[in-house]
Each structure stands twice: as structure tokens, then as C-alpha cells.
Amino acid sequence: MIHTLVFLDRATLKDTVKLPPLSFKHNWECYESTPPEKVLSRLSEATIAVVNKVKLTREILVELPNLRFISVAATGTDNIDLNACKELGIAVSNIRDYAINTVPEHTFSLILALRRNLRGYHLDVARGEWQRADQFCFFNHPINDLSGQTLGIVGSGAIGQAVADLAVSFGMNVIFSEKKGAHQVRSSYTAFDDMLRCADVISLHCPLLPETRNLFADEEFDKMTRQPIVINTARGGLIDEAALVNALKTGKIAAAGMDVAETEPPKPDNPLLCLMEFPNFILTPHIAWASQQAMQTLADQLVVNIEAFVSGQPRNLVIVD
Structure with missing residues (x-):
């Protein structure tokens, strides 16, 4: 044949x-x-x-x-x-x-850039803020270390595990989320709602399935009491984009790094595009996998x-x- x-x-x-x-x-x-x-x-x-x-x-x-x-x-x-x-x-x-190297590396590029406010400071320099400063540096945005912070990972496959390994090397505490709505929490996992409440950084590495569509919406963002950074290098449909925009604008989350959108390429009316000038938001064009x-x-x-x-x-x- x-x-x-x-x-x-x-x-x-x-x-x-x-x-x-x-x-x-x-x-x-x-x-x-x-x-x-x-x-x-x-x-x-x-x-x-x-x-x-x-x-x-x-x-x-x-x-x-x-x-x-x-x-x-x-x-x-x-x-x-x-x-x-x-x-x-x-x-x-x-x-x-x-993609067990490229996606985790991209994920941590987003985490580091947002935790240390690199985009915010870059924009400040572009606007002349540093040039007008009275001393050798200035502090317009908070800068925080990763060491000692908690990373909540949704998705415990090969990529999620590789992200966890990188997190440990930065001195982070890693927790893997149990499935949303699960009646029992498996050993070495953390209940989904508990993860939302205690994570300083949340990173998604699960597939897009009917049960994971809009995994993060208004209700989930309301439970994020530590104002975490939210990272999505998996699939756009995992997060309700309008809810993410609202969470960022209202301070429910500290920052967001997205490599995906629900519709790709995004349409002009995609709510994420209204965040492009925000110093605490980064959107890359689905390239985490593309080394x-x-x-x-x-x-x-x-x-x-x-x-x-x-x-x-x-x-x-x-x-x-």
C-alpha cells in the first residue's frame, strides 16, 4: 500500500x-x-x-x-x-x-519578569523616569524574591513536574493542585480551593477539556487572597479572559503572564488586549513551546x-x- x-x-x-x-x-x-x-x-x-x-x-x-x-x-x-x-x-x-525544557523555561521567564517588575521598570525608563531621577535608582514598583514563596501548579504531568523542579531551585515551596471539585484529595496534592488561597504564584499546565474550560473565573479569582501572579502557558480556554482582566484591574491578582488566548490569533476585541500597556501584564504569542x-x-x-x-x-x- x-x-x-x-x-x-x-x-x-x-x-x-x-x-x-x-x-x-x-x-x-x-x-x-x-x-x-x-x-x-x-x-x-x-x-x-x-x-x-x-x-x-x-x-x-x-x-x-x-x-x-x-x-x-x-x-x-x-x-x-x-x-x-x-x-x-x-x-x-x-x-x-x-517541551519539558522550553515551556518551563518560558514559564519562569514570565514569573521572574513579573515578580521583579521588569516590564514596569522598562516602561519607566522608556518614559524617561530614570533619566529624571534624583539618585542612581528609583523604586516605582515592588520587587520581590521567589525564595520562600509558594508556587501552586495545576497539572502534574511532565511539564508541571519540570516547572516544580525549577521552582525548587529558586527556593520556592511547591504545591500541586487537586482537580477542581474533587471529593477526595490525593496524597501529595492540595485541595483546589486551598491552593487558590495560599499560592503566591499559580501556573497552569493542564489540558483543555470540557471540565477544565474556564477553570479560573470570577469565583476562583475571588478566592486568591494572597494576590498571586497567574501564569498560563497551557491553553487559553482554561481562564475566563474577562474575569482575568477584572481581577488584574481590581488588584485581586498582582500580575498575569499569558502565552495563550482563547481564540488564536486574538480578535481585536479580545479583553486581554486592553491590558497591553499595564506594567504587570505580559502576553506572548503562543511561543512557550517553540524553541x-x-x-x-x-x-x-x-x-x-x-x-x-x-x-x-x-x-x-x-x-x-
Whole structure:
């Protein structure tokens, strides 16, 4: 059998990232990007689809009788109707543990910048505040150490654990949050509401699922009595963006660092964009995962997943019977 592979959004990986050659007979079709109206036609002959963020809905999948495998060029699979894939016998594999350095490093870049108010001071210098100072420095914004503070982590997978390791090296106390609404708290976890109340920094590293959508909304921000820094390098839908804006403006949280938005790229009316001049807010364009090393590891694993499926020994399956 000669497989037809179609990569719908190759431009989500840098040009410097190389896809290793495949060992089996195949036809490759790569598109830099694919608008929704062209997904069905481009996959019409595909036996293997390769996607990063393109949405594969039930309506599309039922029209693709040749499709046997979806190789996701990411860890998250919220853009794919997994229930439909299971019903149609389409296997789905994702990428795992490729970002255990890049995402934690980006997370701590945000934490350090916000805890030490680097953005605030940078803006002050840009406005001439330092130049007009009466002494060699000035203190317009609070500066705090991380040592001795409590980091609450939501999501205890490989990335959450790597973030915890970095936190320990800074002398922080680390707590892992139990699932929101859980009736029992597992050993070595902290109840969700207790984490909200006692954390000085909160960092999200969990998947976007129906039960985690808007995990943080007005009610959760009201419980953050220590005015923490809130960091999200996972998925935008985990946080109610309007609630985050309100929490920052009213001082319920000290600062926020976001690498994601609910809709990407964000629309002009996205509430986060009204915070761009705030000294205690940083928004980066979903790049925490995007170091050269991490992307190449992703590409290598992507091809390994495809080879494994074709050889009859699929790996990293998302759908398990």
C-alpha cells in the first residue's frame, strides 16, 4: 500500500525544523496553512493526516473514508473530535514530553519578569523616569524574591513536574493542585480551593477539556487572597479572559503572564488586549513551546509516530479502547 500523507499546517513549524524522511512508499502533500473550507478537499485522498491546530470535526471526518490515522503535531488534541475518530476507526497519536525544557523555561521567564517588575521598570525608563531621577535608582514598583514563596501548579504531568523542579531551585515551596471539585484529595496534592488561597504564584499546565474550560473565573479569582501572579502557558480556554482582566484591574491578582488566548490569533476585541500597556501584564504569542530544540524533537517524534502506525505498532495513541 502506498500511503498518502497530507500535512495541513506545516507553517506551524519553523522552516529550520526538518522532517526526517519516511521509510515506506508514500505521497507527501504539505500545505503551509489550510482554511476551514479547504480541509475536506485536501484530505479527500489522504490515508494519514498531519495537523497541528487545524480543526477536524465530525462533519469533516465522516466524509473521509480513506483516512486511517491522524498524527497530531502537538500534545493537545482539543481541535479533533476524538469521539468521532473512535467511532470511525481512525487512530490518533500525539506528541509527548517534547517541551519539558522550553515551556518551563518560558514559564519562569514570565514569573521572574513579573515578580521583579521588569516590564514596569522598562516602561519607566522608556518614559524617561530614570533619566529624571534624583539618585542612581528609583523604586516605582515592588520587587520581590521567589525564595520562600509558594508556587501552586495545576497539572502534574511532565511539564508541571519540570516547572516544580525549577521552582525548587529558586527556593520556592511547591504545591500541586487537586482537580477542581474533587471529593477526595490525593496524597501529595492540595485541595483546589486551598491552593487558590495560599499560592503566591499559580501556573497552569493542564489540558483543555470540557471540565477544565474556564477553570479560573470570577469565583476562583475571588478566592486568591494572597494576590498571586497567574501564569498560563497551557491553553487559553482554561481562564475566563474577562474575569482575568477584572481581577488584574481590581488588584485581586498582582500580575498575569499569558502565552495563550482563547481564540488564536486574538480578535481585536479580545479583553486581554486592553491590558497591553499595564506594567504587570505580559502576553506572548503562543511561543512557550517553540524553541528550536523542542520543535525538532517534535518533528522527529511526529515521524516516529507515523512510522509506528504504518508498521502496525502504533504509539502515543490518544484514543484507547
